[in-house]
Amino acid sequence: MNALLDYSAVEVVSLLRRGDVTPHDCLDAVEQRVGEVNSTFNALPTLCFDRAHDRASKLMQKPRDERGQLSGLPLVIKDLQKVSGVRSTAGSLIYSDHVPAFTDAVVQHIEDEGGLVFGKSNVPELGVGFNSLNPVFDPCLNPWNVKYSPGGSSSGSATALALNMTWLAHGSDMGGSLRIPASFCGVVGMRPSPGRVAMANRAAVDQTLAVQGPMARNVVDLAMFLDAMSGETHRDLLSKPRPLRSFASAAHVQKLPKRVAFSADLNIGPVDPEVARIVQNAAALLQANGVVVDQASPNLDGVQRCFRVMRAYVLACSLGNVLRKQAALVRSTDIRENVTEGLQLKIDQMLEAEQARVRIVQHVADFFETYDLLICPTTIVPAHPIDQPTVVECAGQVFDGYFDWTALTYVAAVAGLPALSLPCGVTRSGLPVGLQVIGPTNGDHDVISCAAALESMLSFHQLAPVRGRSEATALSENIQRPA
Structure with a gap:
């Protein structure tokens, strides 16, 4: 059964629909693999296999054609989203023992489509930061080299995928929190258009900076997962109906665009020359x-x-009350400083930012009158050393703030655009590099189709990080974990 994990998610769903394997078989395969490598890499600090098997048994009482798009496929959820009956910590001492009685909207959609949640993936404290450092769990390690960061904040999701611990993983993205770990860990991650995936817990009703999205080992699997995640809910005013055309169909068509723009730096900062090349x-x-x-x-x-x-x-809206009431339990100085900055914003600063966003959205709309897609690096550097919480320098430029180096990913957030990170090669030191495909407003299908076509041209799938039990055991004996 462990060999099942070498199949794609689409292939396993096909086996499930035919009855060649059962959801329990898939869970057994996942549990064996998790037992082999998770203690070394710490991607999934919370596991819930009993709950998953119970839901699998209930799902199997339905006819196979009524088990949803995922048909009993196991997967993981980022530890910022609530799953009923499962410890949900957000990497914070405030919620270290929190077990919610309800499930968030995005998870509900996934489970309604036959997804079986078997674990929660590691995140930085309260999901703030491009690493996996939190005071509740040990940090997650990069599957290509344990001396390097897996990125964040969807750290554990990317690492679990790269190590074959799961076929699909959920992530979320405000300034790159889904795409950056996808790039650092050599997997595929997509920030969909705002509203494509319902969010019932927005920090503000009209907040579009943060979205939920899919992560997978290839584009076709990711597209299938986005189909399962998509859909509207009355609890989210911005949520969109599921489109008539599936995202999976876009991935299978692999339609090449007519004209694309390429930029190594988007004219907004430095990029490591090797990454650009x-x-x-x-x-x-x-x-x-x-x-x-x-x-x-x-x-x-x-x-x-x-x-x-x-x-x-956004951070002031989501964490302002937390900081006021329980600041002593917040360990990250970055969180305290960022939230305080948000609480102290003046109206003229807000107006200036909104006006700048309007201009940027219009400039981008004009740009996509000429170009079908925009291609650039996902990150300006490959993975940084794990003992550094963030990137501090690139091409001679030193960064003041811990997120200043992420401009290539947060552009899509500001402009409200769909963007996908696709692994496209490795550096001389053996670290993966991600290519970012950015589409126009609501251009999710075109982004997926182009990424699938590019993926078929690349040979990245022939490369892989640490996989075997003996390799993981050897690594675990020499790991010096950051404090």
């Missing part, structure tokens, strides 16, 4: 297949200041 070589495959590829970027003037203000506001 790897991504540019991957983008050149499109040109070799008849796509017009221009060196171009939209006008993004003011995006850094805009994101900083809007992010501070």
Whole structure:
């Protein structure tokens, strides 16, 4: 049964629908693999196999064609979302013993489609930070090299995928929290258009900076998962109905765009030369297949200041009361400073940020009148050392704040665009590099279709991080975990 994990999610769902395997078989395979490597890499600090088996038994009482799009496929949920009856800590001492009685909207959609949640994936404290450091659990390690960070905040989800502990993993993304770990760990992660995946726990009713999204080992699997996650709910005013055309169909078509823009830096900051070269070589495959590829970027003037203000506001909305009431239990200085900054925002700062966002959205809309898609690196560097909570320098530029290096990912958040990170190569030191495909407003299908076509041209799938039990055991004897 352990060999099941070498199949794609789409292939396993097909086996489930035919009755060739059962959801229990899949859970047994996952549990064996988790037992082999999870203690070393700490991707999934909370497991709930008993709950998953119970739900599998209930699901099997239904005819196979009524078991939903996932048909009993096991998967993991990021430890920021609530799953009824399962410890949900958000990586915080405040919630270290919290066991919710209800399930969040996105998880409910997944379970309604036959997804079996068997674990919660590791995150930084309260989901704030591009690492996996929190005071509740040991940090998650990068599956390609344990001396490096897996990124964050969807750290455990990306690591679990890369190590074959799961077929699918849920993530969330405000400034890159889903795409950055996908890039660092060599998996696929997508930030869908705002409202595509319902969020019943928005920090503000009209908040569009943060979204929920799918992560997988390949684009076709990711598209299937996005189909299962999508759909509206009366608890989210921004949620969209499930589209008539499936995202899975877009992945299978693999339609190449006519004209794309490529930029190594979007004219907003430095990029490691090796990362830029790897991504540019991957983008050149499109040109070799008849796509017009221009060196171009939209006008993004003011995006850094805009994101900083809007992010501070969202954090104040979501964590302001937490900081007021339980500041002593918040360990991260970054959280305290960011939330305080949000609570102290002046109305003129908010107006300036909103006006800048309007301009950026219009500039981007004009840009996509000419180009079908925009391609750039997902991150400006490969994974950074795990003893550094964030990237401190790139190409000679030193960063002041811990998220200043993430501009390539937070551009999509500010402009409200769908964006997907696709692994496209490895550095000379053996760390994966992600290529980012950004689409126009509501262009999720086109992003997925192009990414699937690019994936078929690349040979990244032939590479893999640590997989075997003996390798993981050897690593565990020499790991010096950060405090």
